[in-house]
Amino acid sequence: MTTTVHGYPRIGPNRELKRASESYWAGEIPAAELDTVASNLRRGVWETLRDAGVREIPSNTFSYYDHVLDTALLFGLVPERFATVADGADGLDAELRRYFTMARGAEDVAPLEMTKWFDTNYHYLVPELSPRTRPRLDSTKPMAEYTQARELGIETRPVVLGPLTLLLLAKPASEAPEGWRPVQLLADLLPCYAELFRQLAASGVQQVQLDEPILATDEGQAELAALERAYTELGEVTERPEILVSTYFGSIGPDALRILKHSRVERIGLDLVTAPEGVDDLAQVSGIGDKTLVAGVVDGRNVWRTDIARTMSTLGSLLGLVGDVTVSTSCSLLHVPIDVDAETGLPAELRERLAFARQKLDEVVLLGRALSAGDEEIAAELERARAVTDAGTPSSFTNRHVRERLEALGETATRGGQRRREENTTSPLPPLPTTTIGSFPQTTDVRKARADYRAGRIDQSEYELRMRSEIDRVIALQEDIGLDVLVHGEPERNDMVQYFAERMDGFVTTQHGWVQSYGSRCVRPPILYGDVSRSGPMTVDWITYAQSRTRKPVKGMLTGPVTMLAWSFVRDDQPLGETARQVALALRDEVSDLEQAGIRHVQVDEAALRELLPLRAEFRDAYLDWAVGAFRLATSGAAASTWIHTHMCYSEFGKIVGAIEELDADVTSVEAARSHMELVEDIAAAGYGRGIGPGVYDIHSPRAPGVEEIETALRSALRAVPPERLWANPDCGLKTRDYPEIEPALRNMVEAVRRVRDGL
Numbered sequence: 001m002t003t004t005v006h007g008y009p010r011i012g013p014n015r016e017l018k019r020a021s022e023s024y025w026a027g028e029i030p031a032a033e034l035d036t037v038a039s040n041l042r043r044g045v046w047e048t049l050r051d052a053g054v055r056e057i058p059s060n061t062f063s064y065y066d067h068v069l070d071t072a073l074l075f076g077l078v079p080e081r082f083a084t085v086a087d088g089a090d091g092l093d094a095e096l097r098r099y100f101t102m103a104r105g106a107e108d109v110a111p112l113e114m115t116k117w118f119d120t121n122y123h124y125l126v127p128e129l130s131p132r133t134r135p136r137l138d139s140t141k142p143m144a145e146y147t148q149a150r151e152l153g154i155e156t157r158p159v160v161l162g163p164l165t166l167l168l169l170a171k172p173a174s175e176a177p178e179g180w181r182p183v184q185l186l187a188d189l190l191p192c193y194a195e196l197f198r199q200l201a202a203s204g205v206q207q208v209q210l211d212e213p214i215l216a217t218d219e220g221q222a223e224l225a226a227l228e229r230a231y232t233e234l235g236e237v238t239e240r241p242e243i244l245v246s247t248y249f250g251s252i253g254p255d256a257l258r259i260l261k262h263s264r265v266e267r268i269g270l271d272l273v274t275a276p277e278g279v280d281d282l283a284q285v286s287g288i289g290d291k292t293l294v295a296g297v298v299d300g301r302n303v304w305r306t307d308i309a310r311t312m313s314t315l316g317s318l319l320g321l322v323g324d325v326t327v328s329t330s331c332s333l334l335h336v337p338i339d340v341d342a343e344t345g346l347p348a349e350l351r352e353r354l355a356f357a358r359q360k361l362d363e364v365v366l367l368g369r370a371l372s373a374g375d376e377e378i379a380a381e382l383e384r385a386r387a388v389t390d391a392g393t394p395s396s397f398t399n400r401h402v403r404e405r406l407e408a409l410g411e412t413a414t415r416g417g418q419r420r421r422e423e424n425t426t427s428p429l430p431p432l433p434t435t436t437i438g439s440f441p442q443t444t445d446v447r448k449a450r451a452d453y454r455a456g457r458i459d460q461s462e463y464e465l466r467m468r469s470e471i472d473r474v475i476a477l478q479e480d481i482g483l484d485v486l487v488h489g490e491p492e493r494n495d496m497v498q499y500f501a502e503r504m505d506g507f508v509t510t511q512h513g514w515v516q517s518y519g520s521r522c523v524r525p526p527i528l529y530g531d532v533s534r535s536g537p538m539t540v541d542w543i544t545y546a547q548s549r550t551r552k553p554v555k556g557m558l559t560g561p562v563t564m565l566a567w568s569f570v571r572d573d574q575p576l577g578e579t580a581r582q583v584a585l586a587l588r589d590e591v592s593d594l595e596q597a598g599i600r601h602v603q604v605d606e607a608a609l610r611e612l613l614p615l616r617a618e619f620r621d622a623y624l625d626w627a628v629g630a631f632r633l634a635t636s637g638a639a640a641s642t643w644i645h646t647h648m649c650y651s652e653f654g655k656i657v658g659a660i661e662e663l664d665a666d667v668t669s670v671e672a673a674r675s676h677m678e679l680v681e682d683i684a685a686a687g688y689g690r691g692i693g694p695g696v697y698d699i700h701s702p703r704a705p706g707v708e709e710i711e712t713a714l715r716s717a718l719r720a721v722p723p724e725r726l727w728a729n730p731d732c733g734l735k736t737r738d739y740p741e742i743e744p745a746l747r748n749m750v751e752a753v754r755r756v757r758d759g760l
């Protein structure tokens with residue numbers, strides 16, 4: 001039985017790619033130096049895979065920024081505005097300049113839009129296509145990477161995004177006529193894949209991998225005719241390597257499987273971790289003939305060791321259904337950190353339960369050996385692997401007290417409870433109240449104070465002094481600007497999830513567990529490994545301090561249960577809903593402490609509510625049930641006189657509008673600036689009857705909006721929502737901006753509100 005993985009982290013064990021690309025952008029190193037770093041990183045990955053004993057090694061998984069952008073460039077899918085960006089440069093420099101301009105933009109050229117890669121926290125760049133787009137094979141990257149590996153004596157399988165996924169992830173360019181869809185380019189694109197195959201074959205490539213994760217979504221399932229067409233045509237290309245069609249992030253269902261089975265592709269990859277039902281699908285279509293099944297049985301998205309015994313039995317049943325099985329990961333290992341061995345600070349009991357990318361290679365190899373006849377030497381290794389999983393969850397990871405409390409809450413724990421809802425008269429606010437989303441710019445001083453404290457260069461009292469003086473400044477500024485509901489500015493938080501993870505039991509944070517989020521940006525998700533609880537107040541001191549500096553109400557800031565889970569690696573030994581309720585219970589106590597301390601507004605951010613939404617509509621209700629329940633559990637203990645706010649950072653609400661109402665928050669702030677307030681109408685039309693704070697300007701851009709612009713936005717929102725329920729706020733936190741950018745913007749917002757109020 002042979003072994004493979006779909007891909008490996010490309011940022012480097014010490015984030016070498018991040019450092020090198022940022023230096024290149026800053027003009028500190030030449031293109032050739034960046035290229036050398038990239039080339040060394042590729043070699044490092046191939047050698048790691050080879051030395052681990054993985055038999056079939058992927059290539060072309062390296063990317064300077066994003067693999068969707070790479071694929072767009074491979075086929076010449078470059079919007080016209082980038083045609084001349086690299087004029088004056090040549091060779092590698094010109095190529096990289098155009099590449100990074102598409103990713104990051106330039107002074108006068110907007111970059112491609114960026115959005116989340118399926119239900120992960122990785123972001124890809126959205127190709128823009130129009131009927132005028134003329135796809136052509138325009139890059140040699142897959143051939144070049146293959147050749148580089150081959151010169152090192154390593155045979156590889158180039159990985160390229162498949163045509164269906166590429167087109168369905170693309171968006172129509174602004175010049176495309178109404179109703180035109182990128183998938184209409186399929187017929188023009190397929191010959192380019194055919195040409196790619198010919199060139200790969202000419203370079204000596206034996207096998208190519210085409211990724212089609214879109215099949216795990218409703219959008220992909222609606223295009224099965226295009227799937228059939230694509231793989232019939234590509235299967236018939238005469239000079240070509242063997243084709244592996246790889247799918248992941250969910251079930252592709254029997255229909256898509258049948259289409260692939262009847263095409264001429266040689267291998268089919270299924271994610272059997274996210275979608276164990278793939279085994280039934282295989283049975284339903286009576287196997288896949290003489291094709292090889294690439295069985296994704298080692299979780300590529302989470303950090304837990306594989307249950308070897310259970311997985312061996314899955315592989316056993318697969319062998320009864322299909323002739324040939326290759327052991328693999330469920331998806332690319334891009335989504336997990338590189339090496340557990342680097343985490344020397346973790347308790348042993350936890351560390352032995354973790355597998356990062358490097359350890360997952362060992363698991364894949366072990367499974368491959370375990371299922372190959374005649375390998376007796378591994379009995380001891382198997383025994384060791386089993387011992388860990390067989391031991392189950394260690395008792396030190398559980399907290400009886402939390403479990404008993406949730407049990408005692410009964411219905412409230414699962415449904416979230418009902419808030420008392422008398423009229424909120426205790427804390428009157430003007431119509432169209434103004435506020436912000438929470439964070440204020442994180443200045444160098446603020447970052448330095450946090451770093452100094454962490455490194456022990458300053459003591460706690462000095463640290464608190466510095467944070468308090470920052471809070472003083474932020475409060476004074478907000479009063480001067482004339483905002484109605486103030487915030488403390490979140491200077492003490494490096495990250496909205498990590499801050500709380502560090503203050504709750506059941507979470508750990510890693511030292512080196514970086515995962516690429518987009519481009520050179522990496523995140524270090526905490527690991528939620530056990531029962532979650534709060535040992536004491538997490539935010540009360542900062543918020544009450546801020547409140548002591550002003551007569552205006554100060555809003556407390558918490559991160560909601562779904563977002564805490566979405567941006568962490570979460571235990572997989574119990575349903576997510578169960579884990580979310582534990583987080584919610586800790587937040588419920590925090591809300592109560594804030595109230596006791598006299599805080600009248602509390603915001604529970606659910607930035608990631610949309611992100612965790614299942615890819616398939618059929619699973620959405622179950623998800624929203626526990627997600628909404630957890631939010632309500634966190635907030636339903638609040639008095640009627642307390643304002644509960646929530647914030648979500650995306651504008652595509654169609655699928656969850658009902659759930660927002662169910663959250664039962666008094667005010668929901670959302671990103672709206674880029675959708676011209678249309679979503680306010682959608683939300684109102686769906687019968688939403690509570691407060692809404694549509695972001696009146698886009699904080700993602702450094703440009704300060706003018707008063708008229710904001711006024712127009714507010715007036716248009718007022719057509720759908722009455723002034724008592726309309727709030728004015730920016731569309732997200734201000735953390736990444738500078739003071740010179742946010743000050744005029746907030747002043748203009750307050751002035752716009754004043755003008756609108758005058759006419760009421």
Ligand code: GLN
Pocket residue numbers: 437438439490496557605607647648649732733734735
């Ligand atoms: N309160 C957080 C902030 O302002 C919310 C951030 C977010 O939604 N991503 O930074």
Ligand code: ZN
Pocket residue numbers: 437607647648649650731732733
């Ligand atoms: Zn936001």
